[in-house]
Amino acid sequence: MELSDANLQTLTEYLKKTLDPDPAIRRPAEKFLESVEGSQNYPLLLLTLLEKSQENVIKVCASVTFKNYIKRNWRIVEDEPNKICESDRIAIKANIVPLMLSSPEQIQKQLSDAISIIGREDFPQKWPDLLTEMVNRFQSGDFHVINGVLRTAHSLFKRYRHEFKSNELWTEIKLVLDAFALPLTNLFKATIELCSTHATDASALKVLFSSLILIAKLFYSLNFQDLPEFFEDNMETWMTNFHSLLTLDNKLLQTDLVSNAIQFLASVCERPHYKHLFEDQNTLTSICEKVIVPNMEFRAADEEAFEDNSEEYIRRDLEGSDIDTRRRAACDLVRGLCKFFEGPVTGIFSGYVNSMLQEYAKNPSVNWKHKDAAIYLVTSLASKAQTQKHGITQANELVNLTEFFVNHIQPDLKSASVNEFPVLKADGIKYIMIFRNHVPKEQLLVSIPLLINHLQAESIVVHTYAAHALERLFTMRGTNNTTLITAAEMAPFVEVLLTNLFKALTLPGSSENEYIMKAIMRSFSLLQESIIPYIPSVITQLTQKLLAVSKNPSKPHFNHYMFESICLSIRITCKANPDAVGNFEEALFMVFTEILQNDVQEFIPYVFQVMSLLLEIHKNEIPSSYMALFPHLLQPVLWERTGNIPPLVRLLQAYLERGANTIASAAADKIPGLLGVFQKLIASKANDHQGFYLLNSIIEHMPPESVDQYRKQIFILLFQRLQNSKTTKFIKSFLVFINLYCIKYGALALQEIFDSIQPKMFGMVLEKIIIPEIQKVSGQVEKKICAVGITKILTECPPMMDTEYTKLWTPLLQALIGLFELPEDDTIPDDEHFIDIEDTPGYQTAFSQLAFAGKKEHDPVGQMVNNPRIHLAQSLHKLSTACPGRVPSMLSTSLNAEALQYLQGYLQAARVTLL
Numbered sequence: 048m049e050l051s052d053a054n055l056q057t058l059t060e061y062l063k064k065t066l067d068p069d070p071a072i073r074r075p076a077e078k079f080l081e082s083v084e085g086s087q088n089y090p091l092l093l094l095t096l097l098e099k100s101q102e103n104v105i106k107v108c109a110s111v112t113f114k115n116y117i118k119r120n121w122r123i124v125e126d127e128p129n130k131i132c133e134s135d136r137i138a139i140k141a142n143i144v145p146l147m148l149s150s151p152e153q154i155q156k157q158l159s160d161a162i163s164i165i166g167r168e169d170f171p172q173k174w175p176d177l178l179t180e181m182v183n184r185f186q187s188g189d190f191h192v193i194n195g196v197l198r199t200a201h202s203l204f205k206r207y208r209h210e211f212k213s214n215e216l217w218t219e220i221k222l223v224l225d226a227f228a229l230p231l232t233n234l235f236k237a238t239i240e241l242c243s244t245h246a247t248d249a250s251a252l253k254v255l256f257s258s259l260i261l262i263a264k265l266f267y268s269l270n271f272q273d274l275p276e277f278f279e280d281n282m283e284t285w286m287t288n289f290h291s292l293l294t295l296d297n298k299l300l301q302t303d304l305v306s307n308a309i310q311f312l313a314s315v316c317e318r319p320h321y322k323h324l325f326e327d328q329n330t331l332t333s334i335c336e337k338v339i340v341p342n343m344e345f346r347a348a349d350e351e352a353f354e355d356n357s358e359e360y361i362r363r364d365l366e367g368s369d370i371d372t373r374r375r376a377a378c379d380l381v382r383g384l385c386k387f388f389e390g391p392v393t394g395i396f397s398g399y400v401n402s403m404l405q406e407y408a409k410n411p412s413v414n415w416k417h418k419d420a421a422i423y424l425v426t427s428l429a430s431k432a433q434t435q436k437h438g439i440t441q442a443n444e445l446v447n448l449t450e451f452f453v454n455h456i457q458p459d460l461k462s463a464s465v466n467e468f469p470v471l472k473a474d475g476i477k478y479i480m481i482f483r484n485h486v487p488k489e490q491l492l493v494s495i496p497l498l499i500n501h502l503q504a505e506s507i508v509v510h511t512y513a514a515h516a517l518e519r520l521f522t523m524r525g526t527n528n529t530t531l532i533t534a535a536e537m538a539p540f541v542e543v544l545l546t547n548l549f550k551a552l553t554l555p556g557s558s559e560n561e562y563i564m565k566a567i568m569r570s571f572s573l574l575q576e577s578i579i580p581y582i583p584s585v586i587t588q589l590t591q592k593l594l595a596v597s598k599n600p601s602k603p604h605f606n607h608y609m610f611e612s613i614c615l616s617i618r619i620t621c622k623a624n625p626d627a628v629g630n631f632e633e634a635l636f637m638v639f640t641e642i643l644q645n646d647v648q649e650f651i652p653y654v655f656q657v658m659s660l661l662l663e664i665h666k667n668e669i670p671s672s673y674m675a676l677f678p679h680l681l682q683p684v685l686w687e688r689t690g691n692i693p694p695l696v697r698l699l700q701a702y703l704e705r706g707a708n709t710i711a712s713a714a715a716d717k718i719p720g721l722l723g724v725f726q727k728l729i730a731s732k733a734n735d736h737q738g739f740y741l742l743n744s745i746i747e748h749m750p751p752e753s754v755d756q757y758r759k760q761i762f763i764l765l766f767q768r769l770q771n772s773k774t775t776k777f778i779k780s781f782l783v784f785i786n787l788y789c790i791k792y793g794a795l796a797l798q799e800i801f802d803s804i805q806p807k808m809f810g811m812v813l814e815k816i817i818i819p820e821i822q823k824v825s826g827q828v829e830k831k832i833c834a835v836g837i838t839k840i841l842t843e844c845p846p847m848m849d850t851e852y853t854k855l856w857t858p859l860l861q862a863l864i865g866l867f868e869l870p871e872d873d874t875i876p877d878d879e880h881f882i883d884i885e886d887t888p889g890y891q892t893a894f895s896q897l898a899f900a901g902k903k904e905h906d907p908v909g910q911m912v913n914n915p916r917i918h919l920a921q922s923l924h925k926l927s928t929a930c931p932g933r934v935p936s937m938l939s940t941s942l943n944a945e946a947l948q949y950l951q952g953y954l955q956a957a958r959v960t961l962l
Contacts (some may be wrong), residue, residue: 048086050095058092059100062108070598074645084116087132090139097154098146110150110157117161122168126732126772140165144180147199148192155195163202170203171222178226185234190254193234197261200227204268224269231269235262260307309342309376317383331388334380335395342377343427345419345470349374353470357507357556364477365515365562374423381427393428393445400424404455415468418455422474425451426481448485452478457490460497469506476501476512480519491520492536499540502547502563507556514551514566517544521569534574541577544570549588559596564608571615572899582620586634589613594638600649607895610653614660614899621664628664635661636672643679648688655694656900662701663902669706674713677702681720686727690895696737697902699724700744704905707748715753721745722757729768732776739780746784746791747907762800769816775875778820783829785812786836790908794836794844798852809846813855818862822872828906830866834915835908837863842922848930857941864946867916920950920957927961934961 048054064076083089090113097109117139120130131139143165147158162177170177181196204223210216238258245251312334315321325331352360363372384392400421407418429446456475459468479486479494498520501513525531537544548570551563571578578585589612600606613635620627635657642650662673680699685691699721702710710717725745728738742761745754765781789797801809817837824833841860846852912918927934938947938961954960 048083048088048092050088050091054092055096055099058096058109059102059105062096062105062112065112066104066108068599070645073599078646080112084120085130087135090116090131090135094139094142094146097150106150106154107157110154114157114161114164117164121165124733126730140169140174140177144177144199148184148195152191156198159195159199159202162199166203167206171219178223182226182230185230190258194254194258194261197258197265201261201264201268204265207268220269227265227269231262231265235259235266238262263307305342306373306376309338309373309380312338313376313379313383315383316380317386319387322387325384325388328391331384331391332395334384335392335399339377339380340399340420340424342373343420343423345416345423346373350470353473353506353508357511361508361511361562365512378423378427378430381424382430385428389445396424396428411468415471419470419474422455422471422478426478429485430481448482449487449490452482452486452490457493457497460494460501465501465504465509466506469504469509472501472504472509473506473512476509476516480512480516483516483520483523488531491532495520495532495537496540496543499544499547502551505554507554507560510551510554510557511560511562514548514560514563518562518566518569521566521573530573532573534577537574538577541574542581545578545581545585549585552592559602559605561602561604561608564605564612568608568612568615568899571612571619575619576623578616579620579623582616586613586616586631589616590634590638593635594641597638597642597645597647597650600647603649603895606649606653607897610657611897611899613657614897617657617660617664618899625664625666628661632661632670632672648690651685651688652690652694652895653897655691655698656897659694659698659701659902660900662698662705665705667705669702669709673702674706674709677710677714678717678720681717681724683723683727686724689733692728692734692737693896696728696741699741703744703748708750711750711753718749718753718757722761725761726764729764732772732774735768735774735777736780739784743784743787743907746788751792759800759803762804766804775823778816779823779825779829782817782821782824783832785817786833787907789836789839790832790911794839795846797840798844798846807851810852810855813840813852813859818855818858821862821866822869824866825871825873828904831906831908831912831915834863834866835912835918837866838915838919838922841919842926848933857937860938860950861942861946863919864949868949916953917957920953920959923961924954924957924959931962 061076061079064072065080067073067076093109093113093116097106097113100106100109123129143158143162147155147162150158166174166177181200184192184196187193207216207220238255242252242255242259245255316325325334349360352363381392381396403417403421403424407414407421411418425446429448456478459471459475462468465472476498479491479498483491495517498513498517502510502517504510504513520532521530523531545567548563548567551557552560557563589609592609593613596602596606596609617628617631620631639654639658642654658673662669679685680695680702685695721741722745725738725741728734728741731738765784768777769781785797798809801812821833821837824830837859840847841856841863847856847859923934938950942950
């Protein structure tokens with residue numbers, strides 16, 4: 048693509064179309080951009096647009112598109128083509144920093160993110176002048192520019208906080224410190240002085256404080272390992288300063304400055320060697336009264352977020368992303384103080400809680416914020432240890448949680464209207480979520496109908512919390528690892544629960560509410576066959592929702608739980624009545640066809656998983672509707688997307704398991720296409736295991752005559768890959784495959800095909816691969832396949848008894864006994880670096896495994912062999928009967944004593960002897 052005005056104009060038009068809400072206009076534009084992004088100069092055209100376009104919306108759109116392009120394509124993956132040409136990479140790095148710093152903040156943030164992504168891959172080796180370029184900008188005096196540099200540096204260096212120590216990491220940090228430490232310190236001093244100069248200018252202070260916070264974050268990242276030592280000598284001074292700062296009228300101070308200062312106190316007070324700084328009763332009382340209580344208040348900004356920005360409020364409150372809020376910081380400080388001063392702190396706050404509740408009781412409609420603060424304070428006091436999955440795992444024994452629940456939480460939830468005092472309703476529901484492990488089960492059962500009722504609340508926060516609380520209660524485990532709340536206990540509520548959950552999805556602002564959809568999924572999982580009477584209505588509503596969101600998928604978690612719910616509906620219904628599978632296919636296939644035709648990339652991996660689940664329910668036949676789709680599944684374009692590979696392989700395996708004969712007769716011309724997929728997968732280090740899954744299914748299920756002509760070429764491809772790029776993962780998969788082949792076609796056929804490729808190759812494979820590497824095989828079924836295959840080589844392959852291969856017989860038997868008795872060899876050579884599917888770069892739809900579409904582990908030798916040790920003993924007995932004297936002779940001369948002892952045990956267990 049030339050850097051021409053015509054191409055800039057074309058790109059502008061297509062970017063505009065990507066913003067169109069109509070999928071018929073938007074999707075073709077997205078497709079076009081996807082098709083040209085591999086062209087040289089494409090990223091430079093985007094950068095030119097965001098610099099020169101007169102339309103702000105195009106500048107922003109170009110910046111987001113550019114960032115996502117970098118995210119998808121910058122990383123160079125081994126064995127895969129370089130997606131960005133070198134000249135474009137050089138030009139991007141030469142221009143992006145000045146362009147980022149001269150852009151408005153909205154665009155600056157996108158370009159800063161892009162620089163961070165590039166920096167993660169290229170800094171410092173391939174981008175050595177990045178630091179110099181950034182440091183030089185500190186001299187500009189323009190805090191828009193300076194903050195842009197600081198923001199970018201923070202996103203680059205924050206990884207130093209959590210990376211493992213290594214010489215390589217320390218070398219990089221030293222390089223950064225040498226270039227960055229002095230300029231950053233000088234900038235810090237200059238900014239502090241400017242704060243004094245502009246002490247009365249609120250707008251200037253806002254900018255300067257944001258710079259100070261970024262500088263502090265950078266300081267933290269760059270000194271992460273040495274920070275405690277730095278503070279050690281000056282801690283009392285720091286404490287005094289922060290305490291003084293926080294006892295000012297802190298309405299004048301920025302929220303993030305206050306929350307950071309409180310977080311500092313919280314981190315200090317829970318360290319044993321600073322305990323003495325808090326022991327004075329006056330200090331404790333002052334912190335509790337003047338720092339914690341005022342910052343527990345529900346502020347106007349909180350109320351505004353609760354009512355007008357519910358999604359962000361929920362995200363901050365439930366998912367813990369409120370780390371920078373005053374309330375969260377105050378809560379952390381309470382927990383920190385309780386570590387060493389639980390009794391005194393609980394005593395101080397008990398008085399406050401009682402007085403707040405009394406104020407509320409005087410005039411609830413006016414004083415409801417007092418009760419909100421009281422609940423928040425009790426929650427902070429009582430929570431000693433907490434996880435998102437289990438709620439509070441350790442509670443303050445000085446706080447009577449059940450009494451507070453019965454007296455102050457339940458009455459709010461039992462009130463006539465679900466829409467009255469919504470903040471207190473949300474508080475009450477959150478209390479149930481947090482302390483569910485510390486409230487008696489009978490009280491939880493009383494709460495369930497109240498929560499179901501609150502699914503109808505108009506407040507998005509209230510009905511979302513109700514859904515989330517129900518979902519958490521349904522996952523709680525009792526004795527024997529069964530659910531604490533049983534399906535039988537839920538029986539009276541099934542209909543109203545399902546009705547209210549689906550109704551909640553129709554409430555304004557909640558049409559794609561992930562918490563509600565997750566509660567639907569969890570309800571299905573708990574209730575099991577109790578939901579069958581409601582399935583026709585449920586699957587209709589789920590299908591309608593799927594069709595609606597497929598027009599513009601925007602909520603990944605919601606979509607995932609929706610597909611999980613569909614899978615559960617199928618599993619539960621078809622377990623009771625397998626013939627019902629046709630009803631699901633009838634309901635779903637129209638929407639699935641539309642998703643596939645419109646290439647809705649986010650949903651295609653899910654569709655393949657649901658189709659696999661449906662197809663596996665059919666017994667030994669493939670319906671014509673599936674066979675019509677089969678050729679399309681082999682199209683190369685589908686296999687280009689990383690996220691499609693695991694579910695597509697699973698779907699093709701389902702085709703082979705249920706209808707290999709149909710494929711062999713009605714679609715024989717597609718077998719080369721099937722093997723073409725295998726060839727593509729086997730060439731990739733990231734996906735070779737998927738290639739083996741497919742190959743194993745072909746070998747296991749396809750009629751032998753249908754693959755005869757391809758067998759030798761399959762082995763040649765595998766040997767080429769072994770020769771060119773041998774990895775532990777590949778060898779493990781290769782070992783399973785050759786043993787499965789041996790089981791299917793016989794040991795002699797395995798020896799013959801190896802030796803037809805190259806004379807004596809069978810011996811080389813035994814000596815160089817099977818014997819030394821078999822200990823690396825992992826997985827119960829995989830080990831069993833290898834054991835049965837090797838047993839066949841030992842006992843059903845005549846050349847092993849009367850040719851030069853005989854010398855390998857005993858070492859092979861010893862390796863097999865080692866597979867049974869020795870620990871798995873999980874060592875991996877230092878030079879192997881695997882790229883997991885989750886780690887592949889970019890925004891391509893990652894594969895999201897549906898838990899409830901999961902495939903049962905398949906044992907291809909399950910009906911043939913139960914105990915592989917007994918099977919070995921019986922097979923050796925049979926061989927010794929055919930060749931009297933040979934087997935004991937070979938064992939006594941070269942099998943080591945320990946292995947021989949194990950073998951004697953197998954023979955005794957099988958009640959056989961060797962002749």
